[in-house]
Amino acid sequence: MKRVLITGGAGFLGSHLCDRFIKEGYHVMAMDNLITGDIRNIEHLFHLPNFEFYHHDVSKYIHVPGELDYILHFASPASPIDYLKIPIQTLKVGSLGIHNCLGLARVKGARVLIASTSEVYGDPNVHPQPEEYWGNVNPIGPRGVYDEAKRFQEAITMAYHTYHGLETRIVRIFNTYGPRMRLNDGRVLPAFIGQALRGEDLTVFGDGSQTRSFCYVDDLVEGIYRLLLSDYAYPVNIGNPSEITIKEFGEEIIKLTGTKQKLVLKDLPVDDPKQRQPDITKAKAILDWEPKVSREEGLRITYDYFKNLPEEELYTAAYHREFSKK
Structure with a gap:
């Protein structure tokens, strides 16, 4: 039985990856310090003999007993609310954390896959974004702590690949959604659905003309597994190229949820990307991968998940959102 370590294993993406590798017959070790992860995402795996959980911060020394075949480094705050609230920890997990994972991989002879992001492209001047585009990032802006952490992760991973001959993989993840997202994480989809469920107007930042491309989580996990x-060894975009403006997306959520609320425009945050759409030519050619789940189907599944959450979670999310502005 092959053994895989998934850092950030209690998070949104990490927990879905745990499920996939369990399904494929791996021995899965999830590691998470639970700053943004949620133990409830993986509780259903605790009874399995081929699942382990380590409550640990990967920015500190990592020890995993026994053999190890793969490491997937997904530990990191991933939403603006989180990384603006804990900027130093975000930089540390993207530097010390990846360094520890790469060091562990060398000792164990394991292959490493790191979770990079479309944020390495910043506010892009090239559209759609291919892997060859180097990006347009403000390193000292509020989003720089996340963007530059991910860019550093890519750089040190390639250095270990070229200098030490380590087997490495880099996935650049575009906007992803699905069950287990947190309503209070500040990302557009859970924010819209949470507001609709509470009967609030939906907040659109800017004039709503900025675009995003939303990929359902099962499609993303399939792409990561294939990669x-x-x-x-080089970066591969994994995302859904079906592009939509935020205003149009808000209107889709209103239709989906049946809310009578309206869209309300507010100032655009600093350095917020105006366009985001993956060029997935490489993923199609190298991995024979492209997304299968339509936005209509994925949103329906995700909405069903959110509307069945305990009512107190809706208002806890609202509290966190308001608190984060102070």
């Missing part, structure tokens, strides 16, 4: 098992 890990491929022989391609």
Whole structure:
């Protein structure tokens, strides 16, 4: 039985990856300090003999007993509310954390896959964004702590690949959604759905003309799994190229949820990307991958998840959102 370590394993993406590798017959070790992760995302796996959980911060020394075949580094705050609230920890997990994972991989002879992001492209001047585009990032802006942490992760991962011959994979993740997202994480989809469920107007930042491309989580996990098992060491975009404006997306959520509320425009945050759409030519050619789940189907599944959450979670989310502005 092959053994895989998934850092950030109690998070939104990490927990879905735990499920996938359990399904594929791996021995899964999830590691998370639970700053932004939620133990409830993986509680259903605790009874399994081939699942372990380590409550640990990957920015500190990592020890995992026994053999290790793969490491997936997904530990990091991933939403603006989180990384603006804990900027130093965000930088540390993207530097010390990845350094520890790469060091562990060398000792164990393991292959490493790191979770990079479309944020390495910043507010792009090239559209859609191919992997060859170097990006337009403000390193000292409020989003720089996350953007530059991910850019550093890519740089040190490639350095370990070229200098030490370590087997490495880099996935650049575009906007992803699905069950287990947190309503209070500040990202557009859970924010819209949370506001609709509470009967609030939906907040659109800017004039709503900025675009995003939303990929359902099962499609993303499939792409990541294929990339890990491929022989391609350079970055690969994984995302859904179906682009939509935020205003149009808000209107879709209003229709989906049946709310009578309206869209309310507010000032655009500093350095917020105006366009985001992946060029997935490489993923199609190298991994034979492209998304299968339509936005209509994925949103329906995600909305069903959110509307069945305990009512107190809706208002806890609202409290956190308001608190984060202070």
